[in-house]
Amino acid sequence: MYSALYNHINRFIDLSNDEQEILASLLKSFSFKKKAFLHEAGETCRANYFVVKGCLRLYFIDIKGAEQTTQFAIENWWISDLTSFIFQKPSDFYIQAAEATEVIIIERRNYDELFEQLPKMEKYFRLIFQKLHQASQMRIKYLYSQTAEERYTSFNSLFPEFVQRVPQYMLASYLGFTPEFLSKIRAKK
């Protein structure tokens, strides 16, 4: 049922079968069709989402009405509007399935419960957030050091398979430019 998540956790800490069962009591799993919304702006973010299969994106609508994708999550990764999730405040973000996607979720009250019942999970999430922070530091460095064209070129050579998985307009907003500009870059090749 939750084996994808157990496997991921066991890369970082050891969970016994008993502990897996406690964990299981705090999880739920869902499937979403492509383009389905797990969460919409205006709502409070109810869960932290672990992608078992597929792809989710976190985005918001800017003042000009354009979708700005700020984060993607694929297999074996977590995604949420953390501020909304932690403080249970309304969110500006949407979380949408970019492909048909299976997720395992932890709801807000179970998130606190998790750390009380399984203190071991502190280490797991410490390591997850540590990695997320590493990723953010690198992302910000790339945003500040490269032109739009360089960002596309280097992202494309680092993650060629991923570039094929999502529509170009989602990728363009993630990389910080317009879909039209992405077409222009691609036409040059």
Next chain:
Amino acid sequence: MYSALYNHINRFIDLSNDEQEILASLLKSFSFKKKAFLHEAGETCRANYFVVKGCLRLYFIDIKGAEQTTQFAIENWWISDLTSFIFQKPSDFYIQAAEATEVIIIERRNYDELFEQLPKMEKYFRLIFQKLHQASQMRIKYLYSQTAEERYTSFNSLFPEFVQRVPQYMLASYLGFTPEFLSKIRAKK
């Protein structure tokens, strides 16, 4: 000696005196003059730095030779090039004192030791990295949703005291534009 850090930790978890002593054995503290380097590009980042007093900035030199400030840390906050620190690989970043600064540091080997000797600290750092991730999500959202001028205006009204503490050229690169453009914005008021 390390009371600023103990106080900070005690906002999140309870540490006994005995535990504080164990922690103390894994820490060091230093003072740096304004403009001193705690870490330079090319070196491997030796520590995770907690600012007791003052201000540190993390920056790199871009292809054009300009300094790009990607992060600041002031009182009661942590800063490091995490990727370099964790994997002990050479860093592209500098960490410099933007003011005379007192820090408490955890060196790499003591960072692992810390979690072995004081598993409680997993929760503390889980919460620290969780907050850092929240801050990154907000930062990226602001970078994608606002013009340069709006970023300055909103940063200035959110953190007016901080804006006074650092030179404008550091702030400009943190907000993602040139010092000349910042002068232009300010002249308009």
Next chain:
DNA sequence: CTCATTTCTTAAACTAGATTAAGTTTTTTG
């Protein structure tokens, strides 16, 4: 207190990337 260095400003010329708008291709759905 003074000279040197660092920081900030101004302004003209420039450009990377946005905007607008229309047309084309691909994908989805009934």
Next chain:
DNA sequence: CAAAAAACTTAATCTAGTTTAAGAAATGAG
């Protein structure tokens, strides 16, 4: 499979922010 919707392309025009360069103001060190 046909029609509609979604995604992508092209090209002309435009603009927010950069670049370059020089001078002014502030800060700091001896």
